[in-house]
Structures are given as structure tokens and as C-alpha cells.
Amino acid sequence: GGLSYNFYEQSCPQAEDIVRDAMRAVFMADPAAPPALLRLMFHDCQVQGCDASILVDEDANGVQITSEITAARNFGVRNRDSISYAKSLLESQCPGQVSCSDVIIMAARDAVAFLGGPLINVPLGRRDSSNIPSSAVADSSIPPPNIQVGDMLRLFAKKGMTTEESVAIIGAHTIGATHCVNLMNRLYRSDRPSTDGMNPAYELMLRSACPRFSLTPNISIVANDLTMVTFDNHYYRSLMAGQGALAIDTAMASDPRTAPFVARFASDQDQFFNAFSSAFVKLSYSNVLTGNQGVIRENCARM
């Protein structure tokens, strides 16, 4: 698809090392940065493809625009500045060569490896979008926390993923956290089913972390699994115990299409890592611009 494993061999052979070193500094300073950067990649790739549209805040003349980041579904997305930091190092070494969209992919890859996950070899050569991004498209393209299993499988099948890979890619939730605002509906809506597979003790814990009349649902967070700073298979063991924070997490453990993979990943971390790695590469191929399409932005925030 126009991407290759040695894309920067001539134009910027040290590109991957520059990004890795920059990210190591970011990750050492802020343990919440790796999950943020992994989610940033998903939310970029999900909207118009992996084209760094999520980074744009200004048009070509430097005039502020309504950017994707203002979409409600992008609530909590952070660390766009870490991408710009790595990009500025690249610009000083190899000006005009490395796209912002490739930096997003490399940073997400490095985040997974930094927290103990697989080191994923990803093809490079993406180019950046040059059309004004839309927060409305972001809100309609990024899945809601209560997405049904069937819709989730269709979403990832469009990216060529098998059911196993779809279950694996959501294993990204083995790191990071969820803000209470994304849990209130699940915990307190009146038409909630009497059981949606959530463990009662875990539900009590969530309710005390996120009280119904909380004044700080945009600030309070709960861990996505018990090892939120380790990329491991604990997430799947939590799901089997009814301890998934989001409805889609819990649903994967009981749906007959996905449950066998949840169980397998819970007992075999290597299998999770292998399926996650191939799923990550497929995600990173979403609607990429290559060749003469798009541009290499100099400033990731400006068209």
C-alpha cells in the first residue's frame, strides 16, 4: 500500500532512533504519556485515516480553526505536544522528510514497547492531510464506550482485522485510565440492565470512585486494569472477572464471538502480543496517504 519498512533509509536513516529517544524522555517524565500516545494514534487513524489530522489547529495562514481535538469523543486525548517535540528534532536533522503521521505511529509503537509490550515493526511513508479537519467527523467516526460487540467487530473488519485481532487491539486498554465522565452512563442510567456482566464488588468500587453527583467527572479517573502502567495480558484476566471499566470491555468477555479470544489471551500473553502486533500494523494502514498524496507538514499543528 505504498508504505515500506525502509522508507527513511536514504532520507533520514536515524528517524526511528530520534523518535525513540525523544519518547523515552517524555515517558520518563510522565507515566501517563504512553497510554495517551497510544490512544492518540487510534483517534487519528479513525478519522480520515492515519494522516495527522488530529494535530491540526491552524489553517495555512496561522488562523485558528475548530480542530478535531475539540470533539467530545476526543475528550482526554493529550500529548499532541510530544509529537511536535519529536517532529522538531526530526526537522533539525532531516528537514521536510518525516511526516507527522509517521511520528504518531512511531510514538504509539514506542509507548507499547516502553511499558513492556511487544516491539512492533511498522511500515512507514505516510503523508499528512492538507484538508481542514472536522470535529463533527471525529464525533461520528470515533466509537462510543457503549458500542455493541457486533459493531466493534464490523469497525475493525473494515481495517482487515480478524475477530482475534479486533479483540487484541482493544487490549490497548491494558494501559491507561478512563475518566468518570465516560462511565456515568454505564453506572447510573435508569434503563440499565440488571446485569451487564459487571462484577458487583467492582461496580461498588467504580461507584465510589465516580459518585452519581460528582462535581469532577472530567477529572476523576479509574484504572483500565490493575496494571495500568504495564502492557500485559492482565486486562483480559480482569475482563473474565467482570472487571472491565467500559461496557465494550465487559461485553467482549461474554459475547460468544469474542469470549474464546479473551480467554486465550488471559492465559497466553504471547498470543495476545502476536495478535496485537498484527492488528496494530493493520490499524496503522487506515486510509493512508502515500506517494504524491497529501503533504509533509513542517509544523504538525498548521495545515
Ligand code: HEM
Ligand atoms: C471500540 C473500540 C474502543 C472504544 C469504544 C474505546 C473507548 C475508550 C474510552 C471511552 C476511553 C477512556 C478515555 C478517557 O476517559 O479519558 C479509552 C481509553 C483508552 N483507549 Fe480506547 N477505545 C476503543 C479502542 C481503542 C483502541 C483500538 C486503542 C489503541 C490501539 C485504544 C487505546 C486506548 C488507551 C491507551 C486508553 C487510555 C488513555 C489514557 O489513559 O490516556 N482504544 N478508550
Ligand SMILES: [Ca+2]
Ligand atoms: Ca486522521
Ligand SMILES: [Ca+2]
Ligand atoms: Ca496492564
